Amino acid sequence: MAKGGPLTSLSLTAEDHAQLVAWSKRPKTAQGLAMRSRVVLLAAEGRSNTMIASQLSVTLHTVGKCRQRYLDLGLDGLVDEPLPGTSRKLSDQDVERVLALTLESTPADATHWSTRSLSKQTGLGRASIQRIWRAFSLAPHRSGTFKLSKDPPFLDMVVGFHTCE
CATH class of the missing domain: 1.10.10 (Arc Repressor Mutant, subunit A)
Structure with missing residues (x-):
């Protein structure tokens, strides 16, 4: 039946x-x-x-x-619906701001951004900065080119090394 x-x-x-x-x-x-x-x-x-x-x-x-x-x-x-859970907290503007700061500027007291310094600058959490960097394959601490440090003791050391020759 x-x-x-x-x-x-x-x-x-x-x-x-x-x-x-x-x-x-x-x-x-x-x-x-x-x-x-x-x-x-x-x-x-x-x-x-x-x-x-x-x-x-x-x-x-x-x-x-x-x-x-x-x-x-x-x-x-027929298309899959979004899964339940927390909604996205980072806006596109936040992501764009992190990328712009990472790629186009350096902090005043360092050679490159760290997650802590960028977190303090943007007001976003360190984990959010890490996720953005991972998503865009960014690693500011692994620069392929030499960057001269702006740290005063480092500059004194470089100047001292240069005069010893």
């Missing part, structure tokens, strides 16, 4: 069909999105949820959910 109510017919526009085929076959598509695309394509062919679940090795609940999300929201219903 069949369970549940009758299935709502699913018809696709040409644009939706083309997009679903692209998502299901493109190698760089997230696997969840590719699977949901296949579910909707098979449902549009008139296959039952049981047949789709069996063919794609997913549960009936998954097939029903994918079908309903497409009916309710269209293609947007």
Whole structure:
């Protein structure tokens, strides 16, 4: 005996069909999105949820959910939603400010920015500075070119070394 109510017919526009085929076959598509695309394509062919679940090795609940999300929201219903949790705290302006200071200036009392000094200058946390630097592969302390230190004892040492020759 069949369970549940009758299935709502699913018809696709040409644009939706083309997009679903692209998502299901493109190698760089997230696997969840590719699977949901296949579910909707098979449902549009008139296959039952049981047949789709069996063919794609997913549960009936998954097939029903994918079908309903497409009916309710269209293609947007198939795309992964943002995961719950804390929202992004760093704005694009904060990231841009950190990058500009790191790449275009030096602190008054040092040769390069440290996470502590840049944190004090920007008001952002040290971990935030570290994440930004890591994301953009920045390491100011590993400069490929020599930078003359502005530290007065270092300058005296360099001047003293130069006069000894």
